[in-house]
Amino acid sequence: MKASTDNYQADHWKLRGGPAGLHVFNRTTGLHVLIEEIPVPASLHSRAPRQVSIALTNRCDLACAHCYAPKSRDELRFDVVTRWLAEFDSHGALGVGFGGGEPTLYPDFVRLCQHAARETRLSVSFTTHGHHIDGVLAEGLRGSVHFVRVSMDGVGATYESIRRRSFPELLARLKHVRSISRFGVNVVINERTLPDLDEAAVVAADAGACELLLLPQMPVRGVPAVAPRTLQGLRRWVESYRDPLKLCINEASADGFPICDPLVEERGLRAYAHIDAMGVLKPSSYHETGVPLGEGGVLKALHQLAHELAESDV
Numbered sequence: 001m002k003a004s005t006d007n008y009q010a011d012h013w014k015l016r017g018g019p020a021g022l023h024v025f026n027r028t029t030g031l032h033v034l035i036e037e038i039p040v041p042a043s044l045h046s047r048a049p050r051q052v053s054i055a056l057t058n059r060c061d062l063a064c065a066h067c068y069a070p071k072s073r074d075e076l077r078f079d080v081v082t083r084w085l086a087e088f089d090s091h092g093a094l095g096v097g098f099g100g101g102e103p104t105l106y107p108d109f110v111r112l113c114q115h116a117a118r119e120t121r122l123s124v125s126f127t128t129h130g131h132h133i134d135g136v137l138a139e140g141l142r143g144s145v146h147f148v149r150v151s152m153d154g155v156g157a158t159y160e161s162i163r164r165r166s167f168p169e170l171l172a173r174l175k176h177v178r179s180i181s182r183f184g185v186n187v188v189i190n191e192r193t194l195p196d197l198d199e200a201a202v203v204a205a206d207a208g209a210c211e212l213l214l215l216p217q218m219p220v221r222g223v224p225a226v227a228p229r230t231l232q233g234l235r236r237w238v239e240s241y242r243d244p245l246k247l248c249i250n251e252a253s254a255d256g257f258p259i260c261d262p263l264v265e266e267r268g269l270r271a272y273a274h275i276d277a278m279g280v281l282k283p284s285s286y287h288e289t290g291v292p293l294g295e296g297g298v299l300k301a302l303h304q305l306a307h308e309l310a311e312s313d314v
């Protein structure tokens with residue numbers, strides 16, 4: 001009896017030490033508890049970022065204008081990714097988010113999620129356009145994925161003009177997504193999608209989503225950053241939103257929004273790092289340069305990246 005209790009705890013809870021205290025995380029429920037009363041000496045602070053995103057492949061069968069992923073066939077090797085996951089896990093990372101490109105096009109995607117869930121205590125999530133998620137894929141992922149993020153830029157004709165896929169088809173796919181795990185909806189915010197936000201939030205909540213991630217459009221390859229007036233409109237929308245979805249925003253766009261961040265001392269590389277499909281470690285997916293992950297492992301590359309970022313700030 002005792003052994004099964006221990007197994008339950010080992011599988012569901014993870015501890016992370018940091019400047020704000022002891023961080024307890026349950027990957028199954030998504031519950032975070034920060035115990036500020038327990039000071040953690042600096043020598044015991046977790047050395048890995050809290051969350052890591054990994055672009056498994058640059059391949060994608062859509063062609064969204066705002067996409068930052070290079071259109072190439074670069075893909076990460078399975079054994080290399082699993083080695084990185086083990087290292088991140090043992091140094092205190094809480095979660096990994098797989099992306100791309102489109103991660104469901106990665107040949108070993110199901111096996112990789114199953115490996116990550118079984119061999120690490122990381123929370124496993126992925127970001128997808130959703131159009132390949134059917135009953136078979138959902139069944140393969142169920143139990144090995146703790147959260148799914150589905151990209152949905154606007155609704156109806158807005159969505160279809162950006163993604164060039166059927167919106168009703170996406171809604172049908174959300175039924176399969178819902179059967180995998182808790183899920184959220186990502187919306188790139190620009191002047192076309194902002195007017196749809198009320199309806200997008202209703203559609204997402206009705207489909208069973210628990211979170212709406214707002215991603216103000218970043219400048220990429222000739223596509224401009226979101227216009228200041230659109231950003232102001234988004235701030236007004238956020239202030240007036242009263243419905244049930246949890247609203248989130250990426251750190252780079254959070255200025256001026258009413259955010260709750262109990263881990264203010266854990267920003268930058270302490271909070272988040274990205275590995276692109278060529279194996280380059282970056283502060284975010286939008287950064288064009290970073291540190292190639294060689295044989296030295298992720299912690300060594302993190303150290304070098306932190307050093308380079310500090311130098312560029314001087």
Ligand code: SF4
Nearest residue numbers: 060062063064067101
């Ligand atoms: S679905 Fe995602 S990866 Fe594919 S083109 Fe659109 S933004 Fe890029």
